[in-house]
Amino acid sequence: MAVEISDEIEVREGVDRETVETVQNMGSYKYGWDTEIEMEYAPKGVNEDIVRLISAKNEEPEWMTEWRLQAFRRWQTMTEPKWAMLNYPEIDYQDQYYYARPKSMEVKPKSLDEVDPKLLATYEKLGIPLKEQMLLAGVEGADETPAEARKVAVDAVFDSVSVGTTFKDELAKAGVIFCSISEAIREHPELVKKYLGSVVPQSDNFFATLNSAVFSDGSFVYIPPGTRCPMELSTYFRINAENTGQFERTLIIADKGSYVSYLEGCTAPKRDVAQLHAAVVEIVILEDAEVKYSTVQNWFPGDEEGKGGIYNFVTKRADCREARAKVMWTQVETGSAITWKYPSCILRGEESQGEFYSIAIANNMQQADTGTKMIHLGKNTRSRIVSKGISAGKAQNTYRGLVSMHPKATNSRNYTQCDSLLIGDQCGAHTVPYIEVKNTSSRVEHEATTSKVDDDQLFYCRARGMDEEEAVALVVNGFCREVLQALPMEFAMEAQSLVAISLEGSVG
Amino acid sequence: MADTAILAAQTPAAKARPAGTALEARLAELDLPKGGFTAAARTDAAARLNAMGLPGKRDEYWRYTDPAAFNDPVAQPLAFTSRQSTLFDDIEQLKLVFVDGRFDAAASDALEGEGLEVSTLAAADASGDHWASDLYGKLETAGQNPVKRPFAVLNTLAANDGVLIRVTGKVSRPVHILYRREAEDADVIIRHVIRLEEGSELTLLETGGIAARSNVAIEVEVNKEARFHHIASKRADDAKIGIAHIFARVGEGALFKSFTLSVNGSMMRNEGVIEILGDDAVAHIAAAVLGDGTEGRFHHDDTVFITHAAERCESRQVFKKVLKNGADGIFQGKILVKPGAQKTDGYQISQGLLLDEGSQFLAKPELEIYADDVKCSHGSTTGALDETAMFYLRSRGVPKEQAVVLLVLSFLADALEEIEDDRLRGDILTRLDEWLTSRASA
Numbered sequence: 017m018a019v020e021i022s023d024e025i026e027v028r029e030g031v032d033r034e035t036v037e038t039v040q041n042m043g044s045y046k047y048g049w050d051t052e053i054e055m056e057y058a059p060k061g062v063n064e065d066i067v068r069l070i071s072a073k074n075e076e077p078e079w080m081t082e083w084r085l086q087a088f089r090r091w092q093t094m095t096e097p098k099w100a101m102l103n104y105p106e107i108d109y110q111d112q113y114y115y116a117r118p119k120s121m122e123v124k125p126k127s128l129d130e131v132d133p134k135l136l137a138t139y140e141k142l143g144i145p146l147k148e149q150m151l152l153a154g155v156e157g158a159d160e161t162p163a164e165a166r167k168v169a170v171d172a173v174f175d176s177v178s179v180g181t182t183f184k185d186e187l188a189k190a191g192v193i194f195c196s197i198s199e200a201i202r203e204h205p206e207l208v209k210k211y212l213g214s215v216v217p218q219s220d221n222f223f224a225t226l227n228s229a230v231f232s233d234g235s236f237v238y239i240p241p242g243t244r245c246p247m248e249l250s251t252y253f254r255i256n257a258e259n260t261g262q263f264e265r266t267l268i269i270a271d272k273g274s275y276v277s278y279l280e281g282c283t284a285p286k287r288d289v290a291q292l293h294a295a296v297v298e299i300v301i302l303e304d305a306e307v308k309y310s311t312v313q314n315w316f317p318g319d320e321e322g323k324g325g326i327y328n329f330v331t332k333r334a335d336c337r338e339a340r341a342k343v344m345w346t347q348v349e350t351g352s353a354i355t356w357k358y359p360s361c362i363l364r365g366e367e368s369q370g371e372f373y374s375i376a377i378a379n380n381m382q383q384a385d386t387g388t389k390m391i392h393l394g395k396n397t398r399s400r401i402v403s404k405g406i407s408a409g410k411a412q413n414t415y416r417g418l419v420s421m422h423p424k425a426t427n428s429r430n431y432t433q434c435d436s437l438l439i440g441d442q443c444g445a446h447t448v449p450y451i452e453v454k455n456t457s458s459r460v461e462h463e464a465t466t467s468k469v470d471d472d473q474l475f476y477c478r479a480r481g482m483d484e485e486e487a488v489a490l491v492v493n494g495f496c497r498e499v500l501q502a503l504p505m506e507f508a509m510e511a512q513s514l515v516a517i518s519l520e521g522s523v524g
Numbered sequence: 525m526a527d528t529a530i531l532a533a534q535t536p537a538a539k540a541r542p543a544g545t546a547l548e549a550r551l552a553e554l555d556l557p558k559g560g561f562t563a564a565a566r567t568d569a570a571a572r573l574n575a576m577g578l579p580g581k582r583d584e585y586w587r588y589t590d591p592a593a594f595n596d597p598v599a600q601p602l603a604f605t606s607r608q609s610t611l612f613d614d615i616e617q618l619k620l621v622f623v624d625g626r627f628d629a630a631a632s633d634a635l636e637g638e639g640l641e642v643s644t645l646a647a648a649d650a651s652g653d654h655w656a657s658d659l660y661g662k663l664e665t666a667g668q669n670p671v672k673r674p675f676a677v678l679n680t681l682a683a684n685d686g687v688l689i690r691v692t693g694k695v696s697r698p699v700h701i702l703y704r705r706e707a708e709d710a711d712v713i714i715r716h717v718i719r720l721e722e723g724s725e726l727t728l729l730e731t732g733g734i735a736a737r738s739n740v741a742i743e744v745e746v747n748k749e750a751r752f753h754h755i756a757s758k759r760a761d762d763a764k765i766g767i768a769h770i771f772a773r774v775g776e777g778a779l780f781k782s783f784t785l786s787v788n789g790s791m792m793r794n795e796g797v798i799e800i801l802g803d804d805a806v807a808h809i810a811a812a813v814l815g816d817g818t819e820g821r822f823h824h825d826d827t828v829f830i831t832h833a834a835e836r837c838e839s840r841q842v843f844k845k846v847l848k849n850g851a852d853g854i855f856q857g858k859i860l861v862k863p864g865a866q867k868t869d870g871y872q873i874s875q876g877l878l879l880d881e882g883s884q885f886l887a888k889p890e891l892e893i894y895a896d897d898v899k900c901s902h903g904s905t906t907g908a909l910d911e912t913a914m915f916y917l918r919s920r921g922v923p924k925e926q927a928v929v930l931l932v933l934s935f936l937a938d939a940l941e942e943i944e945d946d947r948l949r950g951d952i953l954t955r956l957d958e959w960l961t962s963r964a965s966a
Contacts, residue, residue, distance in 0.1 A: 099584065101892075421906075423881070438896035441863065447891040450587075453906040456878035462889070462904040468896040 045316055046517070048286030051138045055175070055257050058115035064088060067229050070115050070176075074198040074232070077205060087218040087228035094222045100385035101414045101446055104290075104327065104354050112292055114230045116257040117177040138174070138254070168279070169194055172252045173264055176232035183247065190246050192276075193238040197265050200236035207238055211269055215298035215335040215362070223294040223329040223356070227263045231296065234264035239274035239305070248277045248504060255284035255315070255326065261292035268298070270305035272338070277308040277504055282351070284316040287324045290353055294329045303338035303365065308346070310507050314514060315351035320409075322381030325353025332359035336368035339394075343369070346502045348511040349376040349386060350518040358416065360389035363397035363425070370399040373502040375511070377518040378411030378443070387417035387434075387449075392425035392458070403434040404496045407443035408519055414446040421458040428458040436466040437495055439488065439519065489516040547578050550595055554682045554713070561654040562645075562680075565661030569681035572665075578674050585671050588854040588886045589825040593791045594675055594767045598711045598737050608704060609732040611757050612951055617700040617729070618642075620687055624705060624735055625712025627685050639693025639724065645686040645715055656688045656717040663743040663771035667797035671829065676769045676795070679741040683715035691724040691750070698948075703732035710735040716742045720750035720778075727945065730756040733764060741769040746778040748802060754782040755948055757955065758792070765791040776802025776834070783942050784811045785952055786824055787959055793825040803834045810842040810942035812956070814932075815851030816963060817883070822851035829858045832865040841872040844939045846932050848879035857902070858890040865895050872902035877909065877935050879928075929960045 058069050067088045071081040096107070120132035169183035171194065178196030187194050193204060201208050218228045235251045255262045270276055284291065293315065301307050309332075318325025328351075334343040345359040355378075361370030372388040390399035399419070407413040415434045436445035447464045469491050477487035493500070493515055500508055559566045579591040618640070621631035627644045635642040641655075648654050661680040667673060689699060701716070712735040720726055724747075734740065746752045758766070774780045784794060796809045807830060815822040830839045845853035855874040876885025889902040909931050917927035933956065943949040 436891075436893070438893065438898075441866070441896045443896070444892070444894040446893060447889075447902070449887075449889060449904070451887040451889075451904050451906065452884070453876060453878065453886070454884040456881050456883065456908045459907040460905065462887075462902075464889075464891060464902050466891055466893050466898060466900040468898070 045286060047283035047314065048316060049141070050285035050287075051134050051256050053132065053134045053256070054119040055116050056119045057113050057257070060113055060259070061110040062088075062112070062114050062230060066114050070230055070232055073115065073117075074201065076198070076201050079209070080201050083213070083218075084229050087225050088230075090219055091222070091225040091229055094225060096222050100356055100416070101412060101448075102354055102356060102383050102385050104383070107292060107327065109226075111259070113257065113260040114263070115232055116175040116260045118174060121177055138256070168248045168250050170250045170252055171196060171235045172254070173233050173235075174254050175257045175260055175262065178233045178235070186246065191240040191243055192245050193236065194249055195236055197231070197234040197236045197267060200267070204236070204238070207269065208236070208267070211298070211300050212267055213298075215300060215333050216296050216331050220331060224296050224331040227265060227294050227296045227331070231263045231265035234266045234295070236266070237268040237276065237278065239270045239276045241272040241274060243274045245274070245276040248279060250279040250281070253280070253282040255291060255293065258287060259289060259291070261294065263293075264295045266295070266297040268307060268309070269300045270302060270307045272302045273304045275306045278310070279504065279507060280309070280311040282313055282315055284326055286316050286319070290318070290324055291326050292329075293326050293352075295331070297330070297332040297359075299334035299343060301334060301336050301338075301341035301343055304340045306342040307334065308344045308504070309334070309359075310346040310503055312348045312507055312511055312514065313351050313355070317351050317380065317382050318353035320380045322353065325382075326351065327354040328352035328357065330357040332357065333362065334360070334370070335362045336365050336370065338365040339367055341365045341368045344371040344373070344502070345388065346373045346499065347375070348499070348503070348507070348514060349374065349384060350514045352384070353382060355384040355386050357386045358388055360391065361399060362391045362393065363399060363428075364393045366394045367396045368394055369397065372399075372401045372403070373499040374403045375406070375496045375499045375515065376403070376413055376415075377406045377515060378408070378413040379518050380409040380411060382409075382411045384412070385414040385416055387415045389418040390420070390430055391418070392421045392428045392430070395424070395426050395428070397425055397428045399430045401430070401432040401434070402498050404499055405434065405436040405445055406439065406492060406495070406519070407436070407445045408439040410442045412444045412446070414448060415464075416448040418450040418452070419460055419462070420452040421454055421460060423454045426455050426457045430460045432462040434464045435495070436464075437492065438466065438468045485520070488519060492519060545577075546595055547573065550578070550678075553597070553711075555684065556682055557649065557684055560649045560652050561657040562649050562660050565657075566681050568665075569661060569677050572668070573674060573677045573681060576672050576674050576677070579672070585827070585856075587888070588856070589793055589823065593765050594737070594739070594793070598709050609702060609757070611731045611955055612698075612700060612729055612948065615698065615947060615951070617698045619700050619702055621702045621704065622685070622714065622734070624707045624710040625685060625714055625738070627687075637695060637697060639691060639695045640699070641690040641692070642699070643688050645688060645717070646684060648688055654688070655690055655719065659717050659719060659743050659745055660715070663745065663773055664741065664769070666773070666799065667769075667771045667829075673769065673795060673797070675739055675767050676741050676771070679713055679715055679739050679769065682713045683741070684713060686715040686717070689716070689718045689726070691718070691720045691726045694725040695727075698727035698729050700729040700731070703730070703734040705733040705735050708736065711737045713739045714741070716740075718742065718744040718752070720744070720746045720752050722748045723750060725751040727753040727755070727948075729948075730754075734766060737765040739767050741771070743771045744780070745773045746780050747775045749777045750775070751779040752781070753944060755943055755952070756782075756784045757952065758784060758786045767793045767795075769795045769797065772796075772798045772807070774798065774800045774802065774805045774807050777804045778802060779805070780807040781942060781944065782809045783939070785956070786811065786813045788814075788816065788819070788822060790821045791823050793827065796826075796828040798829070798839070799831045799833065800837045800839065801833050803836055805834065805837045806839075807837070808840040808842070808942050810840070810939045811844070812936045812939040813843075813845040813853060814956070814959065815845065815847045815853060815883070817848070817850035822847075823854075824852070825854040825856070827856040830860065830870070832859070832861045832868045832870065834865060836867040837865070838869045839871070840942070841874070842939045842942055843874045844877070844936050845875070845885060846877045846879065846935065847883035847885060850882040852883070853885045854887070856888045856890075858892065859900055859902070861893040861895050861898055861900065863894040866897040868895065868898040868900065870898070870900035873938070874904045875935070876906040877932065878906065879909065929957065932960055933957065
């Protein structure tokens, strides 16, 4: 018992030091620089020609082009949803670039020397290790060198294109397919045809339909039956070009009895003009398989006055299609000027399970409307939602969620907890849950609280010599701990520092 | 879909309606009073209603309840027996009887009482000046933001009768509005306006079946240090369709408490719109709902919107629904804490008890908070009877039917606790017990 206690203190002290250091050393947005690199753009705006052009750039087969065009035609008949508690100027969809790629990526570089040094420097600056850096820059053959570094395979997406995927060979030995979606469309059309749009249909919502028409790249993962993916998979999204919307599409298929943990990270430069990001993530989980999907979303949030920043409209959904399938969404949402995101679970298979852990932090002029949907269709399905929303500055933070127990989802369970924390009297925290129970043997419990940072806790920290910002960071980290604990190791530390950075300047 | 089918099967063909928009058609059917002191408010309401129109199925605020029932022509009702409610009979009271939505002076007590100024809307509206002109339509208008409530606007426009009560002292004798339904297909619109002057106190009781379809709105202003208790028992006929609004404005140090018992009624929506404007005020709204879908459709919607615009105020929403035989229970509740409404204590609980398959409980408990030094929470649970508790009672020899009644009563207890007066609570409890026991085997 004594050992356990001392361990805990040590971890906490570690966290504390880390947080304090980050707060002291960092600017408010660490990834705000841009890379001056020669880019190749498609003309501004979106129309059928642009859709065809994106399809052609990705060397897609005819069926894919048609699929996109179908989505585009539908999108033209749709209107942008306005129900979220978000306030932003009208988006001009014709005033965006829908395709941008570094000119140097036109011909794949053969060795490190051939890689555009600027592109290389970008990854270095983002803190991706040299070994991986070689791979990310798209050097052919580099992945044959044995890797001693941490085993996380990365697919890096720079504006509209995937620049490289690491550890492909090692993954291939296990039968795992991990590549960019454009490559998957060419190399594995049977899988893409079968699953693309099967979780998030083309017609799903305004932003998902737009994405279906113009998505340029993203990641594709297939884990074969009975396989435990030998390493964590990761995608790193970077928006660099100005006035460019990023529309990535991720498709993950976990076949029977398989397991994979997937991490997603994102950053963008500081710019005065807001940029659009509309992604779609589809996850298909078959019998007894399990997928963990973790996101640290750290897009540029805009400046203190709310200028610039990313408008983040994301549709993420997991389909637990067969019995005992399991999905766990974990998200740390600290970036973006506007967040519109509801990772959902369709619990179709009997005894399938969905979990959602979320930390959403909104500071300055940020607005976040995020949450989840748990749709219980199968018998004995279980779900759990833990959401922690933190508002500071003049930010608005909304939890919006749905728990639905269908008549046939007997003996199912849901537990929801959403807590909001307010820092300062200029911000807002809102909770909009929908609870729909249509059978009697299921049990649904929902709890929500809203409070401010506890004065007693602050006083306790202050009395022990911490300054106010450190104290708030510590209390907030404590408030979020249930979610932080659900994150994979790689992300947990980063997330803790992010929590502290995101709140910088919110006190006093 | 099944619900609609049941409703269609059980309600004989509706009257044919002339062409035009639903709103035009509805207005054409109504006998619109010109109004005396209410004339300006009615003209304004007509303009507002024309601008906003009637709600449709796709309206977010009508997500769980199809508003058509409150607007379509009144269907020929199922057979019903006119029965006088005997609830609260033994309590000393000022009785005001409404038959099919019209005040019945002969059956009512004299319109007087210590600390009270009482008149009926129909009688008072003949004059051009009345204290109620400060409130009539005013609280309703304030309650239209941020969510539109067209049926309340319609009420302001078309209310034919109701009571106007001004309270100047502590009134110990409750005012009892007793509704009676005589006609088969009456479609009535009633408006009550109540003002509690500083330091005064009133208990308002509402009982009985109103009409085949009713639209009742209450506007109540609770001024500084005043106390208002409202207890309604809506034990309506099985085929009843009703929408009710209560608009309250609560002043400094004042208290507002409303409790509604709803037992059956095919289609009901109760909206509570409470604005807390003075510091240190208290507002509680609660309901106990028992729904049995056996004799037709049961659809009961409670929609509450509480706005905190002052410091150190407390609000509570307690909603409990027991549902069986395909009954639908809906709860939409919201706490809005405006900037500066510091030290707010807001609490909200909504619970559904599903006694069998086929019933459903749908809830949307919302918080919208713009002040940091607040304590707000909500909880919502839905499930079946607790098997352990059931087993406990059964193992001690309590028959199954009786055990269910006991457990249901204990489930509803928190809502009943919101009635402060012991005698009134006792009467409601007795009524509940009788109803449950008589249906225990159904």
